[in-house]
Amino acid sequence: MNYYCARCGREWDYPVSNCIFCDGKVEKIDTSEHVIDDMVQVSIPTEDHPIVPYYVMLLRGPDGSYKFKKTFQNHEIGDKIHLESEKYDKCTIGIIGTGITGRGIAEVALRTGNSIILKSRSRGALENTLDKLSRNLYKSLNIEESQLLLEKMTTTTDYISLAKADFIIESVVEDLKVKRNIFRILDSVCDPDVVLATNTSSLSISKISDGLRYPERVVGLHFFNPITRMQLIEIIKGDKTSDDTLSKCADIAKKLGKVSILAKDTPGFVVNRLLFTLINEACWMLEKGTSSVEEIDKAMKLGANHPMGPFELADLIGLDLCKEIIENLNCDSENIMSHSTNILNELVRKGYLGKKSGRGFYDYNEQLNYC
Template sequence: MKKIMVVGAGIMGQGISLVFARKGLSVIIQDIADEQVKKGLQDIEKNLDKEINKGDISLKEKELILKGITGTTELKEAKNVDFVIEAVTEDIKIKKEIFRNLDKFCPPDVIFASNTSSLSITEIAQVVSRKDKVIGMHFFNPPTKMELIEIVCGKDTAKQTFQTVKRLSEILGKKIVKVKDSPGFIVNRLLIQMINESCFLLQDGVANPEEIDLAMQLGARHPLGPLGLADLIGLDVCLSIMETFYQKFQDSKYKPCPLLKEMVEKGKKGRKTGEGFFKYGTDCR
């Protein structure tokens, strides 16, 4: 496996592209508009510059990594790749449309992975002819630092597909957990409920954001509190996942906190917008 396409030039797509490129794989990062592709490539370079400033990599290493990443708006460029992973917004209609189109362009042996954090792999796979080659490959933010990948097998995912993605994950230096196709998988099924409950604590006036996060950092040894983590993930992403849970499980414990909805509606989505439960400078975006 030498050439990878990452569909989606947002934060996760950028990070996933870097993970692959660091291991010497050739990466094409694709998005629907030139501006998005250009911004994605610029942000990748900015992140590498930060690593240079910290002394983590050299200028030569940066240049080598960037040499391995190209951008495109053309999904048909996937005809020449060995593996595809999509990292677009958590909208099953969009993901299905991407996979439907990829199925037309890619050779039949190419695996389609989804970075979805909550949606059904089995359902996404229904739009393609290669259902046995569709799998979940859920990276965590930031992909360059987080060690875990949740590998999610749908109803039709072949054992060989799982083994291939497992080996690829290990080549990338990641630890894997194999998960059944269930909303939120393992991590988000647990994590997003904690974030939602933290929103209720804040809404009910039990404590302020700093106190809630400090309590979990010192009392439960969490490296980052739930509200700070929500800001890192993106409040819109957290809300989308909670809404998926509520829709799938039809259980009131998964109903999104009104405060979370309100903040997303106001455009306060966390670090990427400069404000969420906390305020951030431009360096955090």
């Protein structure tokens, strides 16, 4: 039996009630080998467990006793595990960006027991993110539990602090020049074995990693909003991305309780190539007068069984981001998509960016159709 501080991670092989370093609560850890006699997958989110799927294992100990254990890792019945390894199988994740996506990745990382280093350009942005993260955690956890998670987060405005991370995820504006500059800095401050992942939704991984000393550790790790609910992560392999990097990405996806797929470094990858082709075509149909916003949305919901129509989805994503992705796909050498429509461009120019601004294709202040 070992003893482990849930706050700072220190351990002892003799009984301790409170950590002498941080006064945190010390827990017993059973280090003996257990056999998985049964396991069920839970796929319905609750307030206590908003991230799904997770698994409940029935474990048989060496003395014949049984215990239940929750985990985000999928195992086979009959597998032998050490509970200590389950406890410590966490890492420190560096996250660059404090927008909706960066904040979502941070929340998921904390809820799954990982430590994070959150980097933004300003202290004000970091304080705002901390406030929003705290409020989200308080919805399903008590104050003490929330504070224990938040204590696993450190914040910074410089890149040097990210050198302590085991894995880094960049989530900033969809601008190739900006991302290339960030990765140039990371390439110089991080150890060669640290994976540098970008959450780009449409830019080329190979172009981002071009000219770096260690391009083999650069990879795409594309999350989907809302990140606390959406289970998919696209892992994007660049021209020089190594198999070891891809393996680490699959492992980090499991640690975050997500399901991953592997895609080549092609325009839009898998989801966005299909999704924004649909959104852009809907915009062209609207501009040509084929049908109205509401009718097109209704057609896709009732005729194709989509949970929401293309205009509702565009408003949820953000019309500025939609415009950026469509233009990125249009500018690519494969020429897979038409340019963005005048209607979309005009909405973005006026600041009507969708739900986040209160108005887009729909007016969310009055719940009226805008176009």
